[in-house]
């Protein structure tokens with residue numbers, strides 16, 4: 760009996776020290792190499808220069824998700840806010856890290872940041888056949904508001920435009 764209580768105590772103190780699977784924080788210049796590598800896995804990737812220049816944009820925001828176990832950057836999101844509106848420009852998660860809820864955390868952080876900036880509406884566009892991203896955005900309440908025929912090249916594809924109202928309830932929804 761005494762021994763099993765001790766075991767329980769040891770187990771709970773060990774689990775208290777287990778690092779989170781991943782966390783979200785602002786992107787730094789040191790993250791650019793890892794972010795560029797993740798971005799390069801996707802169609803129409805931005806170059807390292809394009810990603811770097813986003814960090815200098817007025818109203819720009821960029822976050823990375825970092826693995827708690829390895830400290831590696833496993834995903835990122837970036838966008839810009841101006842005059843009460845925002846555009847979510849890019850989100851990507853490294854292939855080996857997908858389907859673990861990382862994109863959900865990144866979008867939640869982005870929405871929290873927008874709410875803090877007083878943004879009322881967020882826009883984005885994506886490839887029409889990108890069903891994972893469509894499902895992700897619809898899960899957050901983004902709705903389809905337009906379509907641009909043959910907007911993307913390599914491969915040629917329509918763009919879907921989406922929009923969402925940003926509410927102040929997002930403030931404080933995430934801890935970092």
Ligand SMILES: CC(C)(COP(=O)(O)OP(=O)(O)OC[C@H]1O[C@@H](n2cnc3c(N)ncnc32)[C@H](O)[C@@H]1OP(=O)(O)O)[C@@H](O)C(=O)NCCC(=O)NCCS
Nearest residue numbers: 801849850851852857858859860861862863891892894895
């Ligand atoms: C879209 C993307 C960012 C999702 O990242 P992720 O970390 O795997 O997503 P999550 O694990 O947080 O999943 C969140 C929700 O998105 C949807 N989703 C994600 N991947 C999906 C897939 N392969 N098929 C269907 N729905 C998917 C689901 O609704 C999922 O919720 P669920 O797991 O409860 O079903 C990732 O697939 C990616 O980096 N794709 C390439 C880049 C890209 O297309 N970016 C968007 C356009 S800029």
